[in-house]
Every structure is written in structure tokens, then in C-alpha cells.
Amino acid sequence: MQRKGSAFQGLGVVTLKELSDHLSGWRMFVLEWLIAITAVVSVYGAIQQIRDSTAEDPFLLLRLFTRGTPLPFVAWLSFLVPLVSIGLGFDLVNSEHNQRTLSRVLSQPIYRDALLFGKFLAGLATIAISLLALWLLLIGLGLVALGIPPSAEEVGRTLVFLLVTIAYAGVWLALALLLSILFRSAATAALAALGLWLFLTFLWAPIVANFLTPSDDVLAALQTQLVLGRVSPSTLFSEIVAVILDPSLRSTQQSIFAQMGFMLLERGAVPGAPIPLLQSVQVVWGQIVGLVAATILLFVTGYVVFQRQEVRA
Amino acid sequence: MTEQLIEAQSLVKRYNGVAVVKGISFSVAPGEIFGLLGPNGAGKTTTILMLLGLSDISEGRARVVGHDPVREPLAVKRRVGYLPDQVGFYDNLTAADNMRYMARLMRLEVEQREPRIKSALEHVGLAEVADKRVATFSRGMRQRLGLAEILMKEAQIAILDEPTSGLDPLATVELLEIIRNLKSRGVSVLLSSHLLDRVQSVCDRVALFSGGKIVLMGTVPELRHQVLGGAFPVEVEAEGDGLRDRLSALPGVRSVEVIGPNQLRMLADRDVRAEAAAAIVASGGRLHRLSDLPSLEMIYSRYFQNQSEAGERHAA
Numbered sequence: 001m002q003r004k005g006s007a008f009q010g011l012g013v014v015t016l017k018e019l020s021d022h023l024s025g026w027r028m029f030v031l032e033w034l035i036a037i038t039a040v041v042s043v044y045g046a047i048q049q050i051r052d053s054t055a056e057d058p059f060l061l062l063r064l065f066t067r068g069t070p071l072p073f074v075a076w077l078s079f080l081v082p083l084v085s086i087g088l089g090f091d092l093v094n095s096e097h098n099q100r101t102l103s104r105v106l107s108q109p110i111y112r113d114a115l116l117f118g119k120f121l122a123g124l125a126t127i128a129i130s131l132l133a134l135w136l137l138l139i140g141l142g143l144v145a146l147g148i149p150p151s152a153e154e155v156g157r158t159l160v161f162l163l164v165t166i167a168y169a170g171v172w173l174a175l176a177l178l179l180s181i182l183f184r185s186a187a188t189a190a191l192a193a194l195g196l197w198l199f200l201t202f203l204w205a206p207i208v209a210n211f212l213t214p215s216d217d218v219l220a221a222l223q224t225q226l227v228l229g230r231v232s233p234s235t236l237f238s239e240i241v242a243v244i245l246d247p248s249l250r251s252t253q254q255s256i257f258a259q260m261g262f263m264l265l266e267r268g269a270v271p272g273a274p275i276p277l278l279q280s281v282q283v284v285w286g287q288i289v290g291l292v293a294a295t296i297l298l299f300v301t302g303y304v305v306f307q308r309q310e311v312r313a
Numbered sequence: 314m315t316e317q318l319i320e321a322q323s324l325v326k327r328y329n330g331v332a333v334v335k336g337i338s339f340s341v342a343p344g345e346i347f348g349l350l351g352p353n354g355a356g357k358t359t360t361i362l363m364l365l366g367l368s369d370i371s372e373g374r375a376r377v378v379g380h381d382p383v384r385e386p387l388a389v390k391r392r393v394g395y396l397p398d399q400v401g402f403y404d405n406l407t408a409a410d411n412m413r414y415m416a417r418l419m420r421l422e423v424e425q426r427e428p429r430i431k432s433a434l435e436h437v438g439l440a441e442v443a444d445k446r447v448a449t450f451s452r453g454m455r456q457r458l459g460l461a462e463i464l465m466k467e468a469q470i471a472i473l474d475e476p477t478s479g480l481d482p483l484a485t486v487e488l489l490e491i492i493r494n495l496k497s498r499g500v501s502v503l504l505s506s507h508l509l510d511r512v513q514s515v516c517d518r519v520a521l522f523s524g525g526k527i528v529l530m531g532t533v534p535e536l537r538h539q540v541l542g543g544a545f546p547v548e549v550e551a552e553g554d555g556l557r558d559r560l561s562a563l564p565g566v567r568s569v570e571v572i573g574p575n576q577l578r579m580l581a582d583r584d585v586r587a588e589a590a591a592a593i594v595a596s597g598g599r600l601h602r603l604s605d606l607p608s609l610e611m612i613y614s615r616y617f618q619n620q621s622e623a624g625e626r627h628a629a
Binding site for chain 2: 005009014021102106109
């Protein structure tokens, strides 16, 4: 049966209210501090390493993202982004149930679609604002510390990296939103989300690969691990940033084997020669689509469950 | 014929194949206060949610302000104000900010918002605390804030789910007065409650629910007539000689029985309490107590008592 009226009526109102809640809450305050500390620690660590490298390196700005002690910036982000996304999303819907505000809000002339989509958009916008701030902070600190203006190619690559990181955040936010719909208890939703993150990031590939491959065939186990690992958003994100932030990489395997001391080269390729940004994007296009698809899949699952739920608490 | 603001025809709601609302029909006229009364779990809230388009209708049809709540829920919700059972607010926001959020969702014009919020809060007596966080509000204040939202909306129908539940007697009286004011503003009210006696004074008509069905519907005197057979039972506690005969002699009195020391029960065709009191005093007796007219609670329980007796007779 066709419903009358736009499904998105009230979307802007819900999004602005949620965004205002996020930006003025304690969680955002903690997030801002995390951002500042991460940026300063990353730049400091990266500068220490970059000082030892050659001045002729044409991608010094990118090194700010990929080098550093104790962890490079991208490694910080791969942990920070899921935690922040889960932190913002684990009580988006169940808090409306627990505060008994859901039926009151939905008795206004809006559909559930607008409420759910508005909450997701506001969460993603909050993370996007934080990541943008972090990106600007990092580039600004890098400029001051290095004293060399970045090239257009470098800025383009870091911009693509920023967009990919937002998409990566979208996956975890959609997962947290789904769990906040499934579980009425916010604590249960948070615990389930953190458990899934730990499992997918650290346990999924090694456990399943070991289970599926013979123990004596190391290469087969590694290949299986590589394929299965891509079920995890963290693996997809790592593969994307490795290629986007290192113009010398021509494939995702190259980065993995390079870590193991091997060098894979296509026929006619010059070792270490950079490839254009567009080609780098093409190399990881599948992974980018995978992240976006996972976000959509999780959001749609949550949407269907939410539409079928009873409003009464 | 007056167009009904709410029309429910044979509404059925099933959860996993089990019917919780079983083919109920009723209507609410403009300016009427209609009570959906009955115990918890009888299907009152489910019926309300179906009328608001917040829950699917398994069978039957409904029209609210001339719109189908299934196909046109936005049109319905634009004209209907809803106060849920145990209404919740965003505790981190002030009363006025909570209302501003709702005003934006209602799509009120910018220039209309503040005057309407101010006027509604004044009407429910919360103007003084408009800028206080809702976290500090009592249950009664929250209920009144919920009613303020309905006033701000200028709804044609106010649907109130258990509005007096959990309120102290004073807060209940205040809330019932606000509900009467809604009626005086021309707003139709559909209210549900399991506290039959508390709300019977404000209702023009009531529907008594049991097990997902409406078992009785009409005005309170109509129900009294329907269930008690047109009789007005009155209990008298008085001292004096020959009171039974004097009361039996009053016009309209069908019977008088002694139910205890100085306690009599009269059955009359009409309300004879004033004449009974006068007769006792005139005979030199001392009147201690006259019972109220039968309450909805009594009518409701008597109805089920009658049903059970009829069932037993049928079985015999």
C-alpha cells in the first residue's frame, strides 16, 4: 500500500537536532581532545622519522600520514574511527525507547525513515567534521614543521584518504545504529559493537584462515587469509590507505608482500615509480565500493528491522 | 448528520497470529470526550496506535479527521495531538527547547512558534519553568508539558493514553481540568485509562474494554441503565425508627433491604438520594452516610458478574 507524503519530511529537523546534541555533548568534548592528541603525537612521531629521510622525497606530506612512532597516523585512525563511530551510534535508537520519546516524536508528521536517516546523517556529519578538523590540523602542523608546501597530487591523495576514512566510519556507525535498534539496552549494544569490531579486526581472518587451510601450506593460508580478511572493514580500509597514500604501490598485494620483504612488479613497471592518483583509486576501487556497500547493507538491515518494530516501549 | 472525527470499524490487530484487538467499532464526534476504559492489556493503547498510523491495522478500517491513518499518516498526525502513556522528553533540554523541537517537526511557521509555545505553557501553568531542564520535572509536570504540546499544535483531536496514571490526587484534578478546557476549545478528546472512576467525570461517552473487545459503550447513565436494569442502587447508613418503611414509601423506590446494623440498600428507578435524606431527617433519624451513584467501576464489575451468572445458568 502506497503511503502519502514524503518519507524525508522532517529529515533536516531531526538531523540538526541530533547534530546539535552530538556537538554539544560530553562525547564530542572527549572526541575533540582525542583528535588534538592524535594529531600532535602523529606529527611529532612522523617528523622525527622524516628528518632522517631524503629531502628529495616528492611525497613528504604523505609520509606524515604513513610514518611515525609509536604508530603512524593511519594506524591511529584505524583504531580511533571505529571507536568513535561506535561511541556515537550505540544508543541512537534505544535511547529514544528508554527515554520514552519515540512515540512522541513519531506522533508528529514525520515517517520513521526521516528519524533513522536523520540520526545516521548527524552521526556521520559529526565524524566528518572531526576528521576534517584532524586533516586540516595535520596538514597545518606538517606545513609548519616541514616548511615545504604540498603538491596538488599530495593534497588530492589526502582528500581521497579523508573521504575513504569517512566511508570507513560510516560502516561502524551503521553497525552501531543497527545494534542500537536490535538491543533495547545501550550497554548491550555497545558491548556487541565492540566485540564485533575486535573479532573482525583481530580474530576473523587468522581464525577462519587457519580453520580452512592445511597447516603445512603457508602460502595457501596467506592467500585465504587475504581473501577472507576483506570481510573486515578494517582490512579494506588498510588496503585502501596503503595504496592511496603510497603512489609507488600498484596493487594491494604489493603492499602486503612488501611488508614481508618481497617485491612484486608488473611487466614494464619501473620499481618505485609513482602512479597517478586516478590509477591508485582504480587499484582500490573494489575495496572502496566494499566499504560503501557494507554501510548501505547495514543501514538497510537496520531500517527494515526498525520499520517492523512496535513503537510502544 | 455530524461528521465523526474518529471512525473505527471492526478494527483487528494481530501479533504473530494472535488477536489482541478483536473487531472493535466506535466513533468520536467533534467536541466530544470519549473514554476508552478498561484494565491494562485490554487493547486500548494498541487501538490508539492504529488510529495514529503508528501500528498496522490487521483488519477493518479507520478514518481520523477524514483521513486513512494507514495511507495518510502524515495528514492524520498533522491534526492529532498525542500524549503517550508515561510521556518522555529529552531531559537534557529545557521545556521550551523540547517544545521548539516538536514545533519544527510540526512545521509550524517560524513567527508562530514562540507565541504558541508561550501561550501553551501559560495555559498548563508551566510558563515559570519554561527554561528549566525537563530532567527536574515531576510526573505531573511532564504530563502537563505533553498537553502543552497538543495545545501548541492546535490539534483537532487530542489522544491521551493513561493521562492520570501515576499522578497524585491534586495533579489528577488539575489535569482533568485541562482536559475539560480542551473540550471548551472545541478539541475532541479520546482518552484511555484503567482508572475508571478517575476519568468518568470528564467523559461524555465511554467504551469499556475487556480482552480486546468493547463490551459496553455509551454515556455513563446509559451504561448504568444497561447493566443495572434501570435501577439506581443507594446505600444508606442511618439511625432511626421505621426507616425501612419510610424509605419504601418514597416515590420511585422499588425495594429496600437491610444489609447490616443501621445499614439499608435501596433500589430506585431514579436518583432519590435527596428525598431519602429528607425523609430520614424528617422522621427524627440521624443520617450518617449516603452512597454515591454507581461508579463505572461498579458497572464494569457488575457487568462481568452478570455475564458469569448467565454463563452458569446456561451451563446448568
